[in-house]
Amino acid sequence: MPPAGATSVKTAAPLDEAGLIRAAQQGDEDAFERLVRAYDQSVLRLAMNLLRSPEDARDVYQEALLRVFKNLHLFRFDCSFHTWLYRIVTNICLDHLRKRKVRREENSIVETAEGPLDRMDSVRTHAPYTDPERHTLNNQLTARIRVALDDLTPRERMVFELRHYQGLRLKNIGEVLGTSEEAAKNCLFRATQKMRVVLGEFV
Amino acid sequence: MSCAAIIPDLALYLYGELSAESEERLEQHCSECPECAAELQRYRHMLQACDAAAVPEPPQLLAECRHELARAVESSRDVVPPEPSNWFTRELRSLLSHSVGFRVPVGALALVAIGFFGARLAPQFGSGSPVQAGLLNVRSVQADASGRVQIAVDHTRRQTVSGSIDDPEVRKLLIEALHDESNAGVRVESVDMLKDHAALADVRNALVDRLQNDPNPGVRLKAIEGLKTFGGDPQVRQTLARVLENDANPGVRIQAIDLLTAHRDQSLVGVLQSVMRKEDNQYVRLKVRGALEDMRASVGTF
Structure with missing residues (x-):
């Protein structure tokens, strides 16, 4: 099962990336555009899959890549450009996820006669954007997986996203998130274990 | 090994993120314990089902985002000109x-x-x-006033510098020449002269950089040739792993495997498994498979 997006890094290989970065650092906007195009689809996919909202994904894309443009002169080639770019993107996505989590925790629990009820439970199973062709027998499992993903902490969700959907190795994930490979490994373990518990007999 | 100790490793095993030793222990345990084998199967099913839960971006979104970014870059250009990185x-x-x-x-x-x-x-x-x-x-x-124009x-002025490659100034110029993007011929000649001096850190760094970033496969092949006695160096290995996963040229990828497998370590297994998942060149696949089998690691993770 090749993870989705696993080939995204490969598209950058034929480019003379260092040359493009240097040119972009000197203000060459064509070079900047070519550089961005090697990665921006993965960036958008990451934001869309994490936030499940085209508007939020658009905001992340815009904020992240504009930040890249404005700070490119600070890039010193001491890590890969992909890692540097993903540090920016994942920080912005984590902020979105954290704000969303706080909002959800503040607003979604309502007291009822039967005890507290999470209003999001009825919403989560319907993603804002879904492909109608995917409405098969597995629909229920898919919805359940989305609930399980929502229950992860922002950091666990991010590690799972980067490993499973973006195909990054844990070592690289550690570099992106400013932590060790071991910490990323623990995070991935916690994420998958929580999902396994939520999914129960569904799998 | 107990079942409780196996559970935390199931997902990591499926992602190819376990060391060869732990992987072998897990496989051994699952071959003897039907419960853990069934749980592994459930994890596999769960992770496969996660693919279907991905939320794809709407078809026009990328084009719209690119358009908006171009506009934003244009309007920010007048406000903050990007500072040149070059001192x-x-x-x-x-x-x-x-x-x-x-x-x-x-x-x-x-x-x-x-x-x-x-x-x-x-x-x-x-x-x-x-x-x-x-x-x-x-x-x-x-x-x-007389109508003459000034x-x-x-x-620039051409100047010829000659000397031995042991002279740091000469090496510096050769390393500079490796970045002449307009002339691949100059880069090939320079890398050819430098490749026998990889014991020097500046040369080795330049070779590593060219191996990773040069658009010309001839330059990359010469750079990898220069690094052949440094297959055990961590920085070189990291680059080789990246090249093996990303280089567009199968010839370069084959050289990278040969060099990587000459010095085996456990982290190599994950890289090779990852390559097996996306490599489309038959010969490269064969080489990677052979290396994995030699290391007694599983060929696939799913």
């Missing part, structure tokens, strides 16, 4: 900004300096019009 250009720009009167001499001096370090860039001077040959930049154009032009 030389930065210094030059700051000097130029101080006084208009200094522009011509400073510019000319600077370009003579570039001419020294970058003689390879200088076009051949013709004996005739300077406009055909060394012209890089027109600094000013003035007409006097044009201040900066141009």
Whole structure:
């Protein structure tokens, strides 16, 4: 099962990336555009899959890549450009996820006669954007997986996203998130274990 | 090994993120314990089902985002010009900004300096019009009362430097030449001269950089050849793993496998498994499979 997006890094290989970065650092906007195009689809996919909202994904894309443009002169080639770019993107996505989590925790629990009820439970199973062709027998499992993903902490969700959907190795994930490979490994373990518990007999 | 100790490793095993030893222990345990084997199967099913839960981006979204970004870049350009990363250009720009009167001499001096370090860039001077040959930049154009025109032009000057490759200045120029993007021939020649001196850190770093970033496969192949005695160096190994996963040229990927597998370590298994998942060249696959089998690691993770 090749993870989705696993080939995204490969598209950058034929480019003379260092040359493009240097040119972009000197203000060459064509070079900047070519550089961005090697990665921006993965960036958008990451934001869309994490936030499940085209508007939020658009905001992340815009904020992240504009930040890249404005700070490119600070890039010193001491890590890969992909890692540097993903540090920016994942920080912005984590902020979105954290704000969303706080909002959800503040607003979604309502007291009822039967005890507290999470209003999001009825919403989560319907993603804002879904492909109608995917409405098969597995629909229920898919919805359940989305609930399980929502229950992860922002950091666990991010590690799972980067490993499973973006195909990054844990070592690289550690570099992106400013932590060790071991910490990323623990995070991935916690994420998958929580999902396994939520999914129960569904799998 | 107990079942409780196996559970935390199930997902990591499926992602190919376990060491060869742990992987082997897990496989051994699952072959003897039907419960853990069934749980592994459930994890596999769960992770496969996660693919279907991915939320794809709407078809037009990427194009819209790119368009908006282009507009945002354009409007921010006037506000914050990106600072050049190169100290030389930065210094030059700051000097130029101080006084208009200094522009011509400073510019000319600077370009003579570039001419020294970058003689390879200088076009051949013709004996005739300077406009055909060394012209890089027109600094000013003035007409006097008699109708004569004075044009201040900066141009580079060719200079020949000769010496042994052991001379740091000569090496520095050769390493500079590796970045001449306009001339792959110069890069191939330079990398060929440098490749037998990878024991020197500056040369090795340059070879690693070219192996990773040069658009020309000939340059990358020569760079990898130069690194062949450094297959055990962690920085080189990291680059080789990246090359094996990402290089567009199968010949370069094959060299990378050969070099990587000459010094085996456990982290290699994950890289090779990852390559098996996306590699489409049969010969490269064969090599990777052979290496994994030699290391007694599983060929696939799913």
